Amino acid sequence: MRYLEQISIRVNQLLFWIAGVALISMMLLAVANMVLRVVYVPFGATAEVIGWLAAITTAFSLGYTQIKRAHVTIDLLVSRFPPRIQAFIDTIIHFLSTTVFALAAWQTFLYAAHLRQLGSLSETLRVPYYPLVYLVAMGLACLAFALLIDLLKSVLGVINK
Amino acid sequence: MSPVAMALIGIAVMLLLMLLGMPIGFAMLFAGFLGLSIVASPQAALSILSTDLWQQFSSYGLSVIPLFVLMGQIVFRSGATEGLYNAAYKWVGHMNGGIAGTTIAASTGFAAICGSNAATTATMGTIALPEMKKYRYDRALSAGTVAVGGTLGVVIPPSVVLIVIALQTEQSVGRLFIASILPGILLASLFLLTVFLVCRKNPELGPAGPRSSFKEKLTSLSGVIEVLVLFGLVIGGLYAGWFTPTEAGAAGSFCALVIALVRRKLSWKNFSLAVVETLRTSAMVIMLVAGAVMFGRFLTITRLPFYLAEWAAGLPVPPIFILVIIILIYLIGGALMDALGFLTLSIPIFFPLATELGYDPMWYTVLITIITTMGAITPPVGINVYVVNGIAPEIPVETVFKGVSIFLVAYIVCVILLILFPQIALFLPQLLY
Amino acid sequence: GCTAGKETTTAKPETGKEAETVEPISLKYAFFAPAGTFPAVQMEKWAEEVEKRTNGKVKVETFPGGTLLGAKNMYDGVLQGVADIGLSCPSYEPGRFPLLSLVDLPVSFPNAKVASLVLWDLVQEFQPESLKDFKVVTVFATEPAYIQSVSPVRNLDDIKGMELRTPGTGVPVLEALGAAPVGMPQSEVSQALQTGAIEGYVSSREVLKDLKYAEKVKYVTDYPTFVISFAALMNKDVWNSLPADVQKVIDDLGREMALWTGEYLDEHVKEAVDWAIKEQGVQIVTLSPEEKAKWDAELASLQDEAVEKLEAQGLPAREFMDRLYELRDKYSKEYQ
Ligand code: NA
Ligand code: NA
Numbered sequence: 001m002r003y004l005e006q007i008s009i010r011v012n013q014l015l016f017w018i019a020g021v022a023l024i025s026m027m028l029l030a031v032a033n034m035v036l037r038v039v040y041v042p043f044g045a046t047a048e049v050i051g052w053l054a055a056i057t058t059a060f061s062l063g064y065t066q067i068k069r070a071h072v073t074i075d076l077l078v079s080r081f082p083p084r085i086q087a088f089i090d091t092i093i094h095f096l097s098t099t100v101f102a103l104a105a106w107q108t109f110l111y112a113a114h115l116r117q118l119g120s121l122s123e124t125l126r127v128p129y130y131p132l133v134y135l136v137a138m139g140l141a142c143l144a145f146a147l148l149i150d151l152l153k154s155v156l157g158v159i160n161k
Numbered sequence: 162m163s164p165v166a167m168a169l170i171g172i173a174v175m176l177l178l179m180l181l182g183m184p185i186g187f188a189m190l191f192a193g194f195l196g197l198s199i200v201a202s203p204q205a206a207l208s209i210l211s212t213d214l215w216q217q218f219s220s221y222g223l224s225v226i227p228l229f230v231l232m233g234q235i236v237f238r239s240g241a242t243e244g245l246y247n248a249a250y251k252w253v254g255h256m257n258g259g260i261a262g263t264t265i266a267a268s269t270g271f272a273a274i275c276g277s278n279a280a281t282t283a284t285m286g287t288i289a290l291p292e293m294k295k296y297r298y299d300r301a302l303s304a305g306t307v308a309v310g311g312t313l314g315v316v317i318p319p320s321v322v323l324i325v326i327a328l329q330t331e332q333s334v335g336r337l338f339i340a341s342i343l344p345g346i347l348l349a350s351l352f353l354l355t356v357f358l359v360c361r362k363n364p365e366l367g368p369a370g371p372r373s374s375f376k377e378k379l380t381s382l383s384g385v386i387e388v389l390v391l392f393g394l395v396i397g398g399l400y401a402g403w404f405t406p407t408e409a410g411a412a413g414s415f416c417a418l419v420i421a422l423v424r425r426k427l428s429w430k431n432f433s434l435a436v437v438e439t440l441r442t443s444a445m446v447i448m449l450v451a452g453a454v455m456f457g458r459f460l461t462i463t464r465l466p467f468y469l470a471e472w473a474a475g476l477p478v479p480p481i482f483i484l485v486i487i488i489l490i491y492l493i494g495g496a497l498m499d500a501l502g503f504l505t506l507s508i509p510i511f512f513p514l515a516t517e518l519g520y521d522p523m524w525y526t527v528l529i530t531i532i533t534t535m536g537a538i539t540p541p542v543g544i545n546v547y548v549v550n551g552i553a554p555e556i557p558v559e560t561v562f563k564g565v566s567i568f569l570v571a572y573i574v575c576v577i578l579l580i581l582f583p584q585i586a587l588f589l590p591q592l593l594y
Numbered sequence: 595g596c597t598a599g600k601e602t603t604t605a606k607p608e609t610g611k612e613a614e615t616v617e618p619i620s621l622k623y624a625f626f627a628p629a630g631t632f633p634a635v636q637m638e639k640w641a642e643e644v645e646k647r648t649n650g651k652v653k654v655e656t657f658p659g660g661t662l663l664g665a666k667n668m669y670d671g672v673l674q675g676v677a678d679i680g681l682s683c684p685s686y687e688p689g690r691f692p693l694l695s696l697v698d699l700p701v702s703f704p705n706a707k708v709a710s711l712v713l714w715d716l717v718q719e720f721q722p723e724s725l726k727d728f729k730v731v732t733v734f735a736t737e738p739a740y741i742q743s744v745s746p747v748r749n750l751d752d753i754k755g756m757e758l759r760t761p762g763t764g765v766p767v768l769e770a771l772g773a774a775p776v777g778m779p780q781s782e783v784s785q786a787l788q789t790g791a792i793e794g795y796v797s798s799r800e801v802l803k804d805l806k807y808a809e810k811v812k813y814v815t816d817y818p819t820f821v822i823s824f825a826a827l828m829n830k831d832v833w834n835s836l837p838a839d840v841q842k843v844i845d846d847l848g849r850e851m852a853l854w855t856g857e858y859l860d861e862h863v864k865e866a867v868d869w870a871i872k873e874q875g876v877q878i879v880t881l882s883p884e885e886k887a888k889w890d891a892e893l894a895s896l897q898d899e900a901v902e903k904l905e906a907q908g909l910p911a912r913e914f915m916d917r918l919y920e921l922r923d924k925y926s927k928e929y930q
Pocket of ligand 2 (some may be wrong): 470540
């Protein structure tokens, strides 16, 4: 269990780090494009590439955001219950969250494969963009993994408390 | 079962999940997914789930969010906000309640560059609470001031909430920003007025601080210049038309970074903290948006928004009563939920209704944003109140709520003025466009 | 995109006029752009006609404004049963509908009506492989896109390096003419024009009035470039489940809607251009015959390249293109 949690933290930290690089690249690309526009001609596919960087930025920060409990929650009601009931409710909630994001990750993998098979190209650059969809699927899978750890922890909470 | 009944059950399920502690974005996503599985088909729901997440995450429009949050974070981490606070203190600190007023003023300034409620509260709380404690300000007043000042983050542009609504309702982000400037200033002024009226009646709540010399006042301004320049550049450039919102966020972050580096105010550690906080905040916000979109798809397919809008529009009462009903719903929603969460969730239901009733979309957006934002300081879910309590655990939540309560009058006055004089929101956009 | 809900109120479904005791067949019809746009008007018209001609046996629920499906997931959403019918542009998913993409090359259609009829006939005659999982409800096209700019474009020197917003289809066209194509969402164009981030755009001309772009752009270069095709595609299983009489109504409407939409758009464009000229002082820039020949020469190779590429993939692109020109000339004579 502890071992699994360590893997989840490490993997999500790595993705989070890449998300940071994507964020800074996004800023630099937009600024560079503004400068280019003034001194020469702009890079026409800026919007497209920024969209891709934004996808990495978001998808790769989801898991670590979950680990750090930064998603907005209302804990008004649950915090008043006894610990064991809390753990029980947590188990249900984490089970549902894990399920929906595992499904999302799986479907996004399929979607990427579908785009690859169709030969879909991006609108401006006309290059295949399915690899980015795979990356988003990976981000979602890592979020599901982080949630799974939370689920296991709350199950242990029900048993131990 | 009729789709409309399904929609109502879907809303109930979503609220239940939220109350049981599921993150708001996840709850919307899950309820939307479940609802679509039943109303359409599991296959359809799975398809929407994956394609929508990809579309939201890779949306150029939503990329403004991380960029604006990054700008606010860099400014905060480089200490520029402290300078802003310091200057305001030098100018008005000698008056009764002056430091509380300073907090409002500094919140206003920070709100002008930061897009988020909780971030403004957290920032101002860290800086202002120790100061007010030092000068023996009343705990309730201090905490209330910080919490209420934080709500300006959403109202005064740039604001993530306004960006999200603009994208959701196909309004111009720039125009919506301009429309909310005067209402934001009005609200801030009403807060200031409240502080001074309260402290005039009970001077012991906010004892006067030391008087500063004119020279001290002037020198203090140097700490403000960088924030003002940045604000001028970003907002001015956006309005003057040098760049699009996404570019404004990028340019703002870049300039904040350059200023901080040139003035040697940003360590590598603080820079990475800024990036970390940005990623967390924007992942949280974009998850909210993605969840709301998914839930919106479900509501759309049940056609509930359509029937609801048709029902309310067909009520044999004047539009103003329907508006009052909407306002009451937003008061309750804002009290129960985070402003961004509730706004993104409810926009698909009420926005078409409001436009059908002939209300100006911009004015309406500003109005409901102010009303919902008020929810950040009201029980049961007052995000800002909890943030203040989180920063200063020695101030109990009840005390913060008590401190905040005196400002509710200011909010109500602001809303009434905005309804009576829509020009407060519409004047600037009409002037500039 | 995230335009949830906005347009639902304007998309009032027609209630079955002579509602029978049996539950009507319900069809969900989705489109990515708001209700006021011409493809959405077409969608409402189609819904109305189907309900009328089937005597209320079919009820069409329309979802414009991307409330159900967006531009990029429209056709996949139809395949997966999110909507029964989806209206989108095949060119928004480059690579997916190779043969159809030839219609979007700069082949000088005179107007939307001709382009729409040519597209319809080609789809019927060639039955492209990429459409085999769908039932084609109708197809139509915009009028050709024109260069609409803040400063006049009179020759290839004027356009050199000019930053023009274009849909993906126009990127190679603008590059061939020497301009700097910029891809951005329609929602950003107004602001980008205001800011000078772009110096104009390439589009059919109804946007001059519909989106008030004439307040910023003052010149329209009278050189027709590419059209944007639209295809309303139905889920094949849904199609197969429909009774024969309903299928017949929908089949009959296919070409009729192509014609109707082309006509509607041409009329609408004419109004918009008149308005732009009268109310906003927009000027039409005409190219000299020599200049036009130069432009044609720059663009000619685009078609050869596209055809060769698809031929290499084993698609009948040459035959398709030849037939396209035949049909274009035939309908141009009929509807100039
Ligand atoms: Na703000
Ligand atoms: Na509240």
